[in-house]
Amino acid sequence: MSEALFLTGVNSFCDQGFYNESIKEEWLMKLQQQLQKHRTDLIIAVGGLVLIALVSRYGFNWQLGYTVAMFIASIIGFIPIGLQAGSALRVRVISIDLLVSIAVIGALVIGEYNESAIVTFLFLLGALLEQKTMEKTRSAIGDLTQMAPAQALLVTTDGVENVDIDSVDEGDVMLVKTGAQVPVDGIVTKGNGYLNEASITGESAVMTKTIGDHVFAGSILENGTIEVQAEKVGEDTTFGKIIELVEEAQDTKSSVERFIDKFATYYTPIVLLIALLVGLVSRDARLAITILVLGCPGALVIGVPVANVAGVGSGAKLGILLKGGEVMATFKHVDTFVFDKTGTLTYGTPRVNAVKHYREDRDAVLQAVASIESESDHPLGQAIINFVDAPAQTVSETQVIKGMGVSATVGGISYLVGNLTLMAKYHVAISAAQQQDVQALEAAGHSVVLVAQNNQLALVLGIKDQLRPEVKASLNELRQMGAKQLIMLTGDNQATADLIGQELTLDVVKGNLLPEDKAAYVQALQDAGHTVAFVGDGINDSPSIARADIGIAMGSGTDVAVETSDVVLIKSNFHQLVTAFGLTKKTVANMQENIVLALATVALLFIGLVLGLVNMGSGMFIHEFSILLVTANALRLLLSTSSKQKLDQRQLLSETSRLD
Incomplete structure (x- = not known):
């Protein structure tokens, strides 16, 4: 009985301990979330206290005000850094935050409140600016996500209902009005209109869409009203896959990044060990703490990932995944x-590449041929229709001659459209010069279509898949x-x-x-x-x-x-x-530049320390500046993208003006 009570008490104690630990973990997590949410306010508070301290000392010669303000600034600034270091330690990671935390605690112990306050302020400011820079490099994904449709008009038996895009299923029919985005990949089942698909296909020309045509999510209906039956929805759409691919790409690490991560896991403990040994040998705690600050590999750790993200984002803006x-x-x-x-x-589809005409009314003959071919589904006929792009005329007396072509009448004029065998069958005369035209087109890899008007050769069309x-x-x-x-x-x-x-x-x-x-x-x-x-x-x-x-x-x-x-x-x-080839070369070069900048900064800081030119505060300033330097260097990739986009737009406008 007593043994049972004892075991029950032990279990209860352990459960209570586990419960308290869970509450503690949850509380710390919420605290970190709040600090992250108010990071800017926190930095302003720490910076304001540092400023008050400096004014107290150098403006009013008030040493107590200076000391108190610096101490409070150190404590406030240390809280988020220490919590972050603690979180990393719990998963057995020795992070940069740990180096700074130890340095700040050491500075507080030896009474160097000014050093600890300035170090925490600069570290927090650098982290904030680093975050903002990363958000800038990821702006391509943000732009893509914002372009994705969020709402849709669902056609039901009771009418039309405005629904969230996540509730749309395959097979549902969507109503799309003028100016709206197509919410799904699907087929037009009713109506017609003009779609701008530039965000998906890159094609700037507005595309005519009618019943049976495929449309993409994210494209914009410039004019008209259509109903679209969903084939792909959400992340399965072409637009959704583009976003997913870019997100995956930006989170994928290169071998260089993996090496840097591995290097940092060994580098940080080595810096801790060096600082400890220096402190023990020299009996100079300030020197040991300064080594911890100067040894932070921040620029090295951030330099490669930020270049990678900027490179991927730059490609996404240019339509390259x-x-x-x-x-x-x-x-x-x-x-x-x-x-x-x-x-x-x-291009992958046959197109009219050459037209040899032997009559003055070339365009009228072409329109008649396109009208005749509009009744056929032959790929060569479709190429002619796309080439002429004119309203169909009334066609009569159509007769298909198997393996040769077709005969028909348009506007009271008889036409033959087909190959040489068809021309021979109807005794259409072909001169030596015309025969040479046909042979030259065939030698160049064209499929040749001959057109006779009232039994006289009028056109020779060369059709092939064009470069x-x-x-x-x-x-x-x-x-x-x-x-x-x-x-x-x-x-x-x-x-x-x-x-x-x-x-x-x-x-x-x-x-x-x-x-x-x-x-x-x-x-x-x-x-x-x-x-x-x-x-x-x-x-x-x-x-x-x-x-x-x-x-x-x-x-x-x-x-x-x-x-x-x-x-x-x-x-x-x-x-x-x-x-894409050029962008990869620039991005990899950017990564290498950032590695050199980061290592050079650390080397110069330690040289400055040995020569007595660098202290803890100035060292942290240079360290944070190096982080901003490598992120700014990576941002050049995005700036060059913007310049290229503007150049492409100017070239397009110039070309349009020339055509007009």
């Missing part, structure tokens, strides 16, 4: 770029930036591949390749010692994107390619590849 610091560190060393053809170097206009200049820039090899791998026939290779002066061109052949070629390049970047857009490119040292996906590509890649060019503009 760089998935973390490790990607940038590797991308910088790429010496071989391998490209897919279709959808990467080219992106910025590709050639961009490839030359890549060479200037250090690319040693530019290679194209494609599933198209070798003859078509060679034509593109010659036009772009590529180093190697390989055609007739299956997806596994492309991946094997990438592996062979890596085995030969090259650092390889593969640029593609389709599902068939995913194995090569995953295999390469750096996989790069065009933003218009498939979800698989985008998710497999290390870099996403959201706007699918090939020049973004050059921008």
Whole structure:
């Protein structure tokens, strides 16, 4: 009985102790949260007390007022620093806050209240400015998040209901009015309008959307009213994935950052040990405390992460998703770029590239041909429709001639649209010069469409998947930036591949390749010692994107390619590849500059200490200044982004004015 009572008492005591400990932990957490919330007010209070102390001493020669104000300032300033150090110790981390805490306690013990007050003020001020700078570098994510739609108009059996975007499910139908954002990725089921998709695709032109067309969350309906059935909602939308990728990238550490973190875990205890030994040997507590202050590796710890975050944020503003610091560190060393053809170097869809006309009424013939092709779903016909972009005319007597083309009548005039065999069947005369035009287009890789008007050849259209206009200049820039090899791998026939290779002066061109052949070629390049970047857009490119040292996906590509890649060019503009390559080089260089600045600062502080030129207060001032210096250096990446955006806008305005 007595034993049972004893055990019950022990358990009760232990439970009570655990309960009290839990209350203590919760109380400390709430205190830290409150201090964090009022950090600015706290710094103002400490700074004000330091100012009062200085005025008391040097203005009124009041030593007691000076001492009391400095002491109170030290205590107030020490509370958040000490709590932070304690929290780190509880998880077995020796942090910078611990070095400062010990230094402040030591200064208070030996009566150096002025030193302890100034150290706490500068440390808190530096931490606040560091936080504000990091918030600035993460502004790209904030901008993206604010652009995401928060509300939606849900179409129900009872009418239209305004709902939170989080409550929308796949299959729901949304109403979108003029000026509103599309809340989901989906298909237009009713109405039509003009959508601005620049925030998603980078395409500045307003797109016409009607029933059956796909739309993206975050795009803006400039005019019209549409109903959209949701296919993807929330984080699954294209816009949601962009935000998620940027957030993940900014939180991903590079090998340099991981090294710095590991270095700091050993460096901080070493500084503590050195300070202790110096104090014991020299019997100079002030000197030991000063070593603790000067040895804080703040600039070293913050310099690399802030550069990484600024680099990722800078890329996001330019429409480039760089998935973390490790990607940038590797991308910088790429010496071989391998490209897919279709959808990467080219647009990926056939377009009218050449028009040979043999009659004066060229435009009227083109409009008639587009009207005829509007009744067909053939890819070449769609290319003609997109090229002409004119209202359809009335078409009659349409007859499809299998394997040859189509005959029809528009405005009382008969037309033949098709290949040479169709022209021969209807005895359309083709002169030697016209025959040469056809052969020249075929030799250049075009699919040729001939148009006869009243049995006389009127047009010859050359249609092919065109090169992106910025590709050639961009490839030359890549060479200037250090690319040693530019290679194209494609599933198209070798003859078509060679034509593109010659036009772009590529180093190697390989055609007739299956997806596994492309991946094997990438592996062979890596085995030969090259650092390889593969640029593609389709599902068939995913194995090569995953295999390469750096996989790069065009933003218009498939979800698989985008998710497999290390870099996403959201706007699918090939020049973004050059921008991304240059940005990684700048970011890595910025990291290296920050490391040099941080180490140089520590070295100079200790040299100054040995020479008697630096004390605790001035040392902390220089230490905090070095943190601001490395963060300001990282901010240059964002400033250069803003300058580039303004330059691009000026170029766009200039080009628009020229066209007008």
